[in-house]
Amino acid sequence: MRYYLDIDPGGCWIAVDPDADTDADANGVIGFAVSRNRDNLWYLATYGVLPGHQGRGIGKRLLDAALAHADGRPGLFSSSTHPGATRRYRLAGFSLHPQMQMVGTVDRSAPPAVDGLRDGGPDDFAWMDRLDRDLRGAGHGLDLGHLLAAHRLVVSRHRSRPGYVYVDDRGRAVLLAAARADTAQRLLWEALAASSGDTLVNCITTPNEWAIDVGLAAGLAIGQEGYIAVRGMPVPAPYLADGHFL
Structure with a gap:
């Protein structure tokens, strides 16, 4: 905080x-x-x-x-299912879009060979911010460096198919953004391939069903988990939000 x-x-x-x-x-x-x-x-x-x-x-x-x-x-956040809180959010003009999550241990025979990705760094932040503006109306700015201090950053620098994912030390995708769904899937596979034991793919909304396809192929189980709340903007896609930095 x-x-x-x-x-x-x-x-x-x-x-x-x-x-x-x-x-x-x-x-x-x-x-x-x-x-x-x-x-x-x-x-x-x-x-x-x-x-x-x-x-x-x-x-x-x-x-x-x-x-x-x-x-x-415009506003964006990840909401629990608490009835009092969700009532306040809706009365404040937010649309509540159900979220899904996928949990389990990755089937090690499932991840495909993924190429065209590399570890990222601060020199990638400028184009990552431009991508964020296209997807959510604003860049992450200082949040990108704050996340990099604690997580691995994997990027696709292809001009027409840019994307990035932050991966925590357990191989979980913390924040993922891409210009195209196929790039988003490759980035998510890269994160899942690095996982150890049980993993989690979080904040999956209906416009991001590409993540469900990856999770099912990896042998993960699907469940429900709160809402993404938006006001004055669409649900970002292809995109997996971070719970605290959205």
Whole structure:
């Protein structure tokens, strides 16, 4: 959370119980909403209210504060299925698109030979930002370097078929973007080939069924997992969002 406070403190809000015992109760913090403006896009990184304080309008006030910071920008975030939260999102004008996830151990006989990919670095960020703008209306900017500090970056630099994927130390695709579905599939296969033990492909929406085809071929099981919420923009594709950096 320190990262968000450093780059866009105006999007970070907490709710505090003035009657709390601050010595014993996390300084009285009972809820939070952490969001960020990036160019012409607002995204909600994380949001929550302690269970004992829900149903009192605190979540609505927090979300209202974060949305005021958006200042009319299109919005994007990954939502849980919590009925109170999803109600607030819909009333705020967001469309809720069901997400799927795929889990399991990759069938080692399944991954095809993949070529045309290489490890990426900071010299790729400029074209990655251009690709992000095409897909989601804004680049990731500083988020790209923040992700690179913790994850492997794999890129396709083909002029007509660019794409990238961040892969964590367990071989899971953390964030994936591509100009074409076939490039996205190759990048996802590269991530799955690096996995060890159980893996996860997350944030799959209907426009990104190319990821389901890869997951099924790899022997993974499909399930449901929350929503991608969008306002003033389409669901990005070919694209697998990161839960916190979208």
